[in-house]
Amino acid sequence: MFDLVPELTPKLISRLDHLRLRTKREYAGMGRGSHLSPRRGSSLEFSDFRPYALGDDFRYIDWGLYARTDKFYVKLFKEEESLLTYIFIDDSASMAHPAADNKFRAALAIALALAYVVLSEGDRVMLRMLSGRVVPAAAGFVQGRSRVADLARALVGVKPAGALDLAAALARELISIKRAGKVFVISDFLMLFNSIRRGLGLFAAANMDVSAIQVLGASELKAQGIIGQAELVDAETGERLRLSVGENERARYRETLLRLAREIRAVCLKQGMRYALYNTGDSFEDFFLKAAVHLDLVH
Amino acid sequence: MGLLYPIGLSLAALIPVLALAYLVRERPNRVVVSSLLAFRALGASQGRAKWGRPRFDWMFFAELLILLLVALAAAEPYFIRRQKPIAVVLDNSGVMRAKMPSGQSRFDAARGRLFAFLRGGQDEITVYLTAPLPHPLGPPLAGEDAARAEIDKLKPLDAAEDPRAVADLVERLVDDTRYAQVVVASSHPLRPVIPGRLMGLTIGDSVANFALGSFVVERGSLGSQTVRARAVAANFSSQAAPVRLTVSDGAKRLAVKELNLAAGTVGAVDFPDLPSAPYFRLQLEPTDAFALDNVAYAVPGAGGEIRILFVSPEPNDASGLDALPGVRLVVEAPDKYRPEQSLSADIVIFEYAAPKELPGANTLLVMPPGATPPFDFATRSATVEIMSWRRPNPLTDGVNFRLFEARRGEFFAPHPWMETIADGTDGGLVLSGERDGRRYIALGFVPFPYLGKRNLPMSVFTLNVLSYLGRLMSPIESYRVGQPWRVPPGVERIVAPSGATFAVTPSRLFDGAVEQGVYQLLNGKDRILRAVNFDSLSESNLLDPAVFAVAQAPPAAEPAATEAKLKLAPILIAAALALAALEATLAYRRRRPMGRILS
Structure with missing residues (x-):
């Protein structure tokens, strides 16, 4: 795996072993796990009382309550289940530009790191490409830490291409999701702001615990290589724009990109979602460990 | 300066071409980007024009400036600078070798005073020397340093100078409005001095x-x-x-x-x-x-014997000459005569013949053919009869021409440089002249063969002629230093008293005799000595030296403003080259990847 995704170094993996995923809400999972579930279960976490019924285990009768009310009540406990985690990766053409920034590989590294943390806890994870392309190894939920390598092998074969309407893509994915859970959306979010807000808002409205991770390239932020008279071609739509770019224009472009990122972050926080920005020019390990706090990855 | 020069116009016309080149060069590069979203926010409008909007950055203006500089250089602009040229007349004659009481020579003293004067900061200095004849040292010298360097190399000659010629030079310089001032540094006093115009630096006092x-x-x-x-x-x-x-x-x-x-x-x-x-x-x-x-x-x-070269188609006419004591006779046919032969003779006699160039010895021409250079005699044949002759004269001394037997001969028309010693009814019969230190006598009759006492008048005349030519067959007087002389036939080298050797060509003027002493004229193994004196x-006369008397000119017009054109073209070309080098260096450092696609 390390040679497939160089960002996932052994040192980082060893640190990922100490992280676990936390959710703001309790979600009903699949099978036993380590996350509290809204279902009644046998964990140590008290949930409620209910009147004793025939066949209930005497050990759960609350004798103190019986003394006060002269009625039998049994104590109910929460169930601990595995968490369902959905990771959506933007594999549109924009993720392949600028090529020197390796944005898509960075997105895959983030996804695999998250998947590793999830699978390490014994939870289940599903990785989906927002273009709708299905990765056979991740077609459904996978479980077990050993499956990370399989995921990595399957994902590195994906080549970003095509255009993406984020709202439509997320809506399509939402329809196919039967149980709520943790959701990560990894994209450069270089699209219309309304599409981002609506797309992410769909999952928030569906009671999902949504985290948005934006990946931007270092040279992309600097508009490197674009100077003088330039004909700019949109990688997704093929649309063209002629510009005269100087140092002032480059500074204004960078400011625009960063303002867009700030607005996305504001929307996320307003709707109870989490947000992190990764600049591919920075160290991946430093980013991930710092962003872990914002993404509810705790020790 | 003219910007209308064809090349200047061509370069100026290149300016729009340069701008066009920039438009062409600024054709947009196609770059694939992840999204146009942020770029669209720049407010730029989509362009559909074939060419992009010209972006005239610093390189454009640098190249425009280079082009303008070159176009301007082609127009050959110049600054006009007013100058204050002066003429310096420096006496380099032999008198300037005289020592002063301080032990310094007059020439060194004159040089020192000139240098002190030149500290005034003159722009252009023209140096003239006085000996052997007044002449300019060279082209005008720019400034004091150049003049000092040139004057430092000079040494006085052994030659005398001609005060009248120097005065003429000074008059001419004073009249020349190009010069703001004329300075004369000499041991000769200068009269009159014209304040602000003519200044004399008189070197040395009157001494015995x-x-x-x-x-x-x-x-x-x-x-x-x-x-x-x-x-x-x-x-x-x-x-x-x-x-x-x-x-x-x-x-x-x-x-x-x-x-x-x-x-x-x-x-x-x-x-x-x-x-x-x-x-x-x-x-x-x-x-x-x-x-x-x-x-x-x-x-x-x-000394000793006299060598006579007799060149004649009638060799028998030489008979009798060898009977004279101390005479060695060599007879040669005219068609076999070579000019070098005259060097080994003391007297050359041409009978019915004439040399093609002046011989290197004193020469007697007997009935020479007319109208042939270098003598160009005009002759007319007739029965000769001498009517008058010049007396006293070494050629006519003791000769009674009336006793001459009348024979057929030829008369000479007046000659440019030979004077008539004896003449007859139709012109001269005996001509005599000197050229380049040699004596030449032309006779319109034949005095040969020498018959001794059998024809006493003719024999006395012949002896007079031979004595006149033979006694002074070398230069009659010493040559003066600085006086040019013609190189005798056959002479290949001349060795000066100092040992300096000059390769020379016969018949050409030799003007290298600038030191006093004995010069050696070499022709193979033969050697001729020639004395050259001050x-x-x-x-x-150092007690009362001659005065450089300059004629008092009418009030001289103000010297015309002398203007020097300081050409700017080299400076402009240098600036353009420097600018081009600077631009190339900066462009190399800031080169950008042209046409790079971010994909």
Whole structure:
């Protein structure tokens, strides 16, 4: 795996072993796990009382309550289940530009790191490409830490291409999701702001615990290589724009990109979602460990 | 300056081409980007034009400036700078070798005063020298330093100068409005001085001086083994003084004579019987501050036998000449005569023939053919009869021409440089002249064969002619320093007294005789000696030196403003090149990946 995704170094993996995923809400999972579930279960976490019924285990009768009310009540406990985690990766053409920034590989590294943390806890994870392309190894939920390598092998074969309407893509994915859970959306979010807000808002409205991770390239932020008279071609739509770019224009472009990122972050926080920005020019390990706090990855 | 020069116009027309080149160069690069979203926010409008909007950055303006500089250079602009040129006349004659009481020569003193004067900051200095003839040292010199460098190289010559010629030069310079000032540095006083225009730097005070004038030697008679010499000495002082004259052959003293000279007088001394020697050196004592004119040299004619080269189609006419004592005769046909042969002869006789160039020895021409260079005689054949002759004259001495037998001969028309000694009814019959130190006699009749007492008048005349030519077959007087002379036939090299050797061409003028002494003219193994002397008593008069008398010109017009054009083209070209180099360096450092696609 390390040679497939160089960002996932052994040192980082060893640190990922100490992280676990936390959710703001309790979600009903699949099978036993380590996350509290809204279902009644046998964990140590008290949930409620209910009147004793025939066949209930005497050990759960609350004798103190019986003394006060002269009625039998049994104590109910929460169930601990595995968490369902959905990771959506933007594999549109924009993720392949600028090529020197390796944005898509960075997105895959983030996804695999998250998947590793999830699978390490014994939870289940599903990785989906927002273009709708299905990765056979991740077609459904996978479980077990050993499956990370399989995921990595399957994902590195994906080549970003095509255009993406984020709202439509997320809506399509939402329809196919039967149980709520943790959701990560990894994209450069270089699209219309309304599409981002609506797309992410769909999952928030569906009671999902949504985290948005934006990946931007270092040279992309600097508009490197674009100077003088330039004909700019949109990688997704093929649309063209002629510009005269100087140092002032480059500074204004960078400011625009960063303002867009700030607005996305504001929307996320307003709707109870989490947000992190990764600049591919920075160290991946430093980013991930710092962003872990914002993404509810705790020790 | 003219921007309308074709090349200037062409370069100016390149300016729009440069702008067009920038438009072409600024054709947009296609770059694939992840999204146009942020770029669209820049407010830029989508362009559909074929060419992008020109972006005239610093490189455009640098190149525009380079083009303008080159176009301007092609127009050859210049600054006009007013100049203050002066002319300097520096006396480099032999008199400037005279020592001053300080031990310094007058020339060094003159140079020092000139340098002090030049500190005034003149723009352009033209230096003239006075000896042997007034002449410019070279093109005008730019500034004091260049003038100092050139003047430092100069040395005074042994030659005398011509005060009248120098005065003429100074007059001409004063009249020349190009010069703001004329400065004359000489031992000769300058009269009059024109304030602000003509300035004299007179070097040295009036001092007493003893000097030698001419020093000549000649043989007493044909074939004589001894020579006689005559020397002239002068006393340029305020009191009478005895002088001693010593003749030597360069090593051994041959004769000494003393002479009492009254103040300001010139005296002559004869040395009647000097033994033969290749050359003679005369020393005057007491010596004084001006040593150059205390010495003189002389070269005698041939001693012993006289060699006569007889060139004639009638060789029998030479019979009888060899009967003369001390005469060795060589007869040659005209078509076999070579000019080099004249070098080994003391007298050359051409009968019915004439050389194609002046011979290197004294020459007798007997009935020469007319209208042939270098003599170009105009002759007319007739029965000759001598009607008159010049007396006294060494050629006519003791000759009764009335006793000449009338024969057929030819008359000479007046000649440009030969004078008529005897003439008849239709023109001259005996012509005599000197050229380049040689004597030439032309006869319109034949005095041969030599018959001795059988034809006494003709024999006396023939002996006169041979004596005249034979006694002084070498230069009749010494040459003066600085005087050019024609190189005799066959001479290939000339060795100066200092040992300097000059390769020369026969018949060309030799002007390298600028030092006093005995020169050697070499033709293979043969050697001719030639004495060259200062020999100028007027210049030797240091007590009352001649004045450079400049004619008082009418009030001279203000010197015209002299303007110098300082050409700017080299500066502009240099600036353009420097700018181009700077632009290339910066462009190399800031080069951008053209056409790079971010994909």
